[in-house]
Structure formats: structure tokens, C-alpha cells
Amino acid sequence: MKLPVFLRLPPRWAPYVFLAPFVLLFLVFGMFPLAFSLYLAFQTWEPTSGLSAMSFVGLDNFVFALQDEWFWKSLKNTAWLALASGVPQHLVAIPLACFIHASFKRLRNGVVGAYFMPYITSTVAIAILFSSLFSTDYGLINAIIAALRELPLLGWLMPAAAIDWLNNPDALKPAIAMIVFWRYVGFNVVLYLAALQTIPVDIMEAARMDGAGRLQQFWYITLPSLMPMIYFGVTLSVIGGLQLFEEPFILTNGRGGTDQAGMTTAIYLYRMAFDFNDFGAASAMSWLLFLLVGLLTWLTNRAFRQRGA
Template sequence: MSYRAPLARPAERRRWSYTRFQQRLAPYVFTSPFFILFAIFGLFPLLFSLFLAFHLWNPLDGLGNWKFVGFENFQLALDARDQFWVALKHTVWIGLLSGVPQHLVALPLAFVIHQFLRRWQGAISTVLFLPYITSAVAITIVFGMLYSERLGLLNYVLGLVGLDPVRWLAQPELVPYSVATVVFWRYVGWNVILYLSGLQAISEDVYEAATVDGASAWQKFRFITLPLLRPMMFYAFTLTIVGNMQLFEEPFILTGQGGGSGGAALTSAMHIFNTGFRDLDMGYASAMSWLLFLAIFVLSMVNNYLFSRDGGRS
């Protein structure tokens, strides 16, 4: 009697199971909204602006009606006579006027609060943080009223001491300082909070040992606080560089799209906005956007070099 091997059974189909779905598919399903929104509102505009930087396109002509011009937009922006360089110079100047005082005030103030005002640290931090979370439009409108030549509080105070009113937003030499004051007032509290969080991460044993050795408050600040706060200082300076190089709301609301008298407050972001949405030259505006990104990247790398562990001496 011959032996006959049993017939192979067809492979059973894998049945759908909720457990299998949870283990394999659920993570992708639940995280997919983020990636979908990022692709639509983040990645696509980024790639599209890079595409437009090499084309001449008026958005009123519709999609597809663009002309390839190569590096012509970049060459135009890099011309020393172009308005882009003037706007970039204004941006850097206003950034220095507002950014440097922020840290010169925020760091010592955070140290004083941490060392001597701990009992009221929560209340003080809340008050200092309020300008940062308040609408930039509301803050700028209030400062615009303070700067008013005839009805502003500043000129009213100057009149009380017998001084003539000052045209804070009409004199080209004063406009950058007026804008920088608004930016400083809005972000100095944010930097204080950053430095306070960095100070709280420093062990109290270090300060106690320094006190036993007879170190003064200034010596503690110079030889303990500053070296140990270097990572937080690097982070705070980086945020200041990125934010100030993209400055738009404060000068736009205070001085209008032209940057005030003589264009003294015309920043790079405002110039890009005017080129793209007023002049409808999206290709040129995209090229300037990427050049501004390159400028921010270079400044961030310089900041990284200066705050490296050896202070940039390697």
C-alpha cells in the first residue's frame, strides 16, 4: 500500500485584530495629522519658495505662468545698490539696539531675583513675562500712542520740564531707537525667565562653598554664575538673533510698510513682504528670503563659535 502525503492546507488569512492594529498601525494613524499638516503648511511652502527663487512669477498670472531666470533674482539682491542691503543694515542695527540691552539687563536682574528676592520670585516672574505673552499688535499700538508728537505721554513729560516735543517716529535718526525700545520692553522679561531657569539648575552647594570662602556677590556672579550659565546664554542669544533678524510686527505697525521717515525702520522682513505682496514679485522676494535665512545661519554659527566650551580659542 503506497503512502500518500497529506495535501498542504492553504495558508490561513491573517484576520484583522484590534490588538494587531494597536501594535502596528495605530502609532502611524495617530501621528499622521501632524505630518500631513506639516507637509501642507511647512514643507510645501518651503520647497515652493525655493522653486520660485529661480523664477519670475506674478501671482496674479496664476500657477504655471512662471519664467525660469536662474540666479538672476539672487544676483539682483546681492547688488550693493539694491534695497535689500539697506534693509539688512537697518535690521542688524535695530537688532543690536534692542538685543544687547536685553541681556545686559536680564542677566543681572535674574541673578538679583534668584539671590535676594526668592520670596517674591513667582510674582515678579509673572509680571516680567506678561509683555511676552501680550499681543504684539496691542503693545505696539500703545507705544505708538506714547510716541505721538502732540498727544503722547513722552512729549507731555518733556513739556513739563520745558523741552520741545520730539518727533519720535518722524526723525530718521530716532526711529530705530523708538522701535528698539518696543522690542526691548517686550522680550526682556522672556530673557529674565530663561536666565532664572538656568540659575535654578545651579547647585546651591556651589554658592555656599563660595560664601564660606569669603566670596562677594560680584565674585559669585563672575566666577560661578556666568560660566555655569553659558549653555542658557547661548540659547537665549540664539533666540534673540533669530527673532531680531526676522523683525516685522513692531516696525510695520509703528512706521507703516515704508519703514517711516527715510525708511529708517525698514527691516529685511518688511522689504520682502513689500516685494512679494505689494510689488507682486514673488521670485525676487523668495530669493531674498533665502538670503536672509543664510544671514541668520551665519550669525547663529558665529554665536555658536563664541559660546563654545573654549570660548572660540581652539
């Protein structure tokens, strides 16, 4: 069957034709929302009044965001959760990946898959599961603490009463950090395990023949070889930690918890837009968060560049 004349394009047009669907979708669902949010950052707008209700306010939204106490509190919560969940992820994932790489051969894929499973599990299912685990009266975690309280050596370290994880502001942050750590540590294990498999075996055998112990091999060969992947993993943790939304949102029913202890910046942006109908201020805050993410990513790059990563 012959194509019509207007469909007979020269071969040089083929790449553009194949790229056109992606470019179109990216412009509609990627660039347009990005550009529109930047435009909204300089407007005051209540969406129920229509597009005609927009009014240019200049930098007022940014000034409001920088003077908003709740915005700064959400940034502090976000930074706390990012550090409390992100740092342990890598401190645990690196030795765990080394252990799996050295100890498992045939069963390696199955072990890695078990650790990776939380990462691909639905966030809603994870939050519901941990909501029951953190229950004050019937939760498994409080039951374990109660059992440890009866032991002679560990009992004095345990709290005297059951912890109200989801309603106590001092306990809510650690609870969220534990969930985030549990969910993403397997992802980092996969990253580091992939990097470990690229280290030449000859180097390790030569170090072993020269009398280097396992700790020396790890410190002088494995760890420097992992630096590029550590840089990649830490960068992802910085970006993901500052955009933390799903776990605290579901665990606190979208309200941030008691005294807003679990309110991250992403949750506050969501509430500012959809609860308070101030899309202009929410857009300004989102761009301030974008600048913060860019700054911390740049600082991470500088820190690892000095170490040759």
C-alpha cells in the same frame, strides 16, 4: 463594537498612525511652502496671472537682490535694530534675574509673570500703545523729557524741542529698539531665572564660607553656570532680531517710515511680494536672509563653544 477588518492594524503600526496627523500638517503647511519658495526663487511670477505665468530665470533674482540698494539698506536697518535691542536685553536680563532670584521667594512667580507679560501681549496692542506714547504733541515720553528739561542738573542733556519719534528717521530706529527691548527682556529674564535655579546651593555656600563676595560669586560661579543659557538666549535673539517684522511694520503702517528708516528685511520681503507683486525676488531675498541667519547662528555657536557653553 468590533472594528472592520481594514481598520485592524498590527501594533507595530500604532506609532505611525499617531504621528500621521502631525506629519501630514507639517508637510502641507511646513515643507511645501518651504520647497515652493525655493522653487519661486528661480522663477519670475506675478500671482494674478496664474501658475502658468511662471518663467524660469535662473539666478537673476539673486543677482537682482544683491544689487538692490533697498535690500542692503533693509539689512543695515535690521542689523542696527537687532544690536540695539538684543544686546541690552541680555545685559539687563542677567542682573535682573539674579536680583529676583536672591530677593524674592514667595512673590517670585508674580514678579516674573509681570516681566513676562509684554512677551505674551498682542503685538498690535503694544504698537498702538507705544504709538500714543511716542506722540509728538501729547505723548508721555515727550512729556517726561519736557519735565526733565526743567531740572537744573539734567536739563542741559535733554533736547530743546519735542522729538518726532515716528516721523524723524534718526528717532524712529531708537523708538522701535525700545519697544523690542521692552517686549523681550522679560522672556530672557525667565530663561536666566530658570538657569539660576539649577545652580547647586552648596557651591554658593562654600564660596561664601571661603570669603567670596557677591561680585566674586557672580563672576566666577553664576556667570559661568549661566553660559549654556546665555548661548541659547543669544541664539534666539540673533534669529529673532534678523526676522524682526511685527513691531516696525505696525508702527510704520507697513511702509518702513520716513526714508525707510524702520524698514527691516522682513518688511521689505513682504512689500516686494505683496506690494510689488514680485514673488520671485522676494523668495530669493528670503533665502539670502536664511543663509545670513544660518551663518550668524554658526558664528554664535563657535564663539560660545570656545568659552565652554
